[in-house]
Amino acid sequence: MATRTQVAIVGAGPAGMFLAHLLHAAGIDAVVIERRDRDYVEGRVRAGVLEQVTVDLMHRLGIADRLVREGLVHGGTRLSLDGDLFRIDMAALTGGATVTVYGQQEVMRDLFDAADARGLSIRWNVDDVALHDLDSARPSVSWREDGMERRLDCDIVVGCDGYHGISRAAIPATVLRTFERVYPFGWLGILADVPPVEHELIYANHERGFALASMRSATRSRYYVQCGLDEKIVDWSDERFWDELCLRLGPDVGGRVTRGPSFEKTIAPLRSFVAEPMRWGRLFLAGDAAHIVPPTGAKGMNLAVSDVTMLGEALVEYFDERSTAGIDGYSARALARVWKAERFSWWFTSITHRFPDMDGFSRRLQMAELDYIRGSEAAQRTLAENYVGLPLTPA
Template sequence: MRTQVAIIGAGPAGLLLAHLLRRAGVEAVVIERRDREYVEGRVRAGVLEQVTVDLMNTLGLGERMRAEGLVHTGTNIASDGDLFRIDMSELTGGSTVMVYGQQEVMKDLFDAAEPRGVRIIFDAEDVALHDIDGSKPYVTWRKDGAEHRLDCDFIAGCDGYHGVSRATIPADVLKTFERVYPFGWLGVLADVPPCDHELIYSNHERGFALASMRSPTRSRYYIQCGLDERIEDWSDERFWDELCLRLGPEAGARVTRGASFEKSIAPLRSFVSEPMRHGRLFLAGDAAHIVPPTGAKGLNLAASDVIMLGEALTEHYLEGSNAGLDGYSARALARVWKAERFSWWFTSLTHRFPDRDGFDRKMQVAELAYMRGSRAAQVTLAENYVGLPLV
């Protein structure tokens, strides 16, 4: 079997790239080690930057997003229960974000794949990349007891942090940068109306909390927790009590309680791997970088990566130029590090760190107070939150 581009991983990065290449007339095959139900069912991000919204619309996949997604023109920050609003649209000249869950994005991408001729191979075991340094790379895997091989010109590694793609790059080539945070997020999904029509990020003396949503009838809530916490110790009642306390009396009074149908604990980390290209292998999305969920940059960074990579591959095949491919890693990393900075800063501002003292807490309170009264500080937050432009 042969194709022009082998895409490893059928998550957001892989499928967005596959649709982009198909639209440009570039051949691609997606290889995924799990099945569609697993990939589509993963509970992940819910806030889309304008760049991602525009990409879905450009691909002709935005109809359901436009009908069901929730456009947010602002966001809210609470400091020990005292709320103030950041008017992102007014501060950025009209930019907004869209609340539309990653599960919904994946459903749209999968539903359109077969009708458009986007080929996806599911349940591929023991995926391996070969000759990425040479001129004839290929991918092997096992499926249904048989060995398979896909020859290609380039490989796009879109298989996430634990995937095979980054691990294939020689260790002496890669440079990795990481910050592991000493806490996690305990999150619940519940079919109850959200407590506010926009998100609320709360910095409380007992820890961070986030009030979010997936729809007008489905809420997504998070609280900061220790890495040694167990889900079994968190009954719904205990979670709702802690959430309302951290959100403060104004927002907490608006919380509608109900039975959760999904509950999980996720650790937080910042991670970047450089370069994002080695030979004929290109990394995109979580295969190259991880951001803490504060600020919702993960899916959006994957989208900006594949826009750049899609442009570079299209330029190579349609114009015979390698300039985009040669510049991909530096161009993508320039945006990645800006998003990493924002996610790190916003996490540091809104969470309680167990190793920090009273002085650090006073600095958080002072910065939040400054932000409340400073338009310049609000502009900085807003323009990063809605997403920096591609360059």
């Protein structure tokens, strides 16, 4: 069975669904193809800090009602060195820019609810997805659904299917270049229904390793501690986690942490990854299909949003004006912002984490860096403008 659309979107994560809404708003036909069901995609626990670019897009798409009611707007963040705390006033340093704490699960719920209301086409639970003729003017996507073979003919294919998806692998090895840095540690994270220790995030550098005090709401906390890649969740009781977290946050903050049973506990490795180019023929990559950043600084979903915002503009230009200027420039434009986000995430990770080969000299450099940030408005402004999100790269 064959059907036709203008844009086939592979993957119903943040990149795919934001793009689907952008195209729908512009009157461009699109079909989203997803190998899992809605509950699985919506239930994945991911980042919870939204840059202004993401917040603005949710307002523009008319899906920000719950965000306005439930999101926690942060005008600053806090850094800690061995328990000594100082604040970065992001709003004052950036002319009023802020970030909003609102979990990715909630963003996906808003995207899916609006998709249902607007009649966006999403094919769930599909198998054997394959991409065809991407270097031609007549690409297509095939899959198996309910035991039937299906084919979707289209003008454009957008791969939003994540790091392990099929889209990036469809680009010939002679064309694709990848860049990667794997970090020698991970983040052990928990969710607990206890009030956050502070109303803003705390990034803590301690001689025993990194810790992060975050939240999902005024009554739900998200905490992390740096751990080895060989660590096992079973070895981390709640009591051990709380003890280690409080130690790394320091006696003042740690003494104010509200403890409680965790209802989720995970270990996530850290890595940086970029694939170039983000376009080959009629295939375009967006989000985790093209790049991964460490969670330090919360850039992952926000980068996916900036990707599809730029790609959406290019596709509207292509279909409305028959101009290829936007789609021809998409990869370079997106990668310019991607690499700046990679740089910031790498730098922020490097000054807040304990590395296995760190000697006394390296530790003193970390301490000097944080002390310099504390005393320099220029250094704080650089951190703040990167944290709240750089402007979209000009077309």
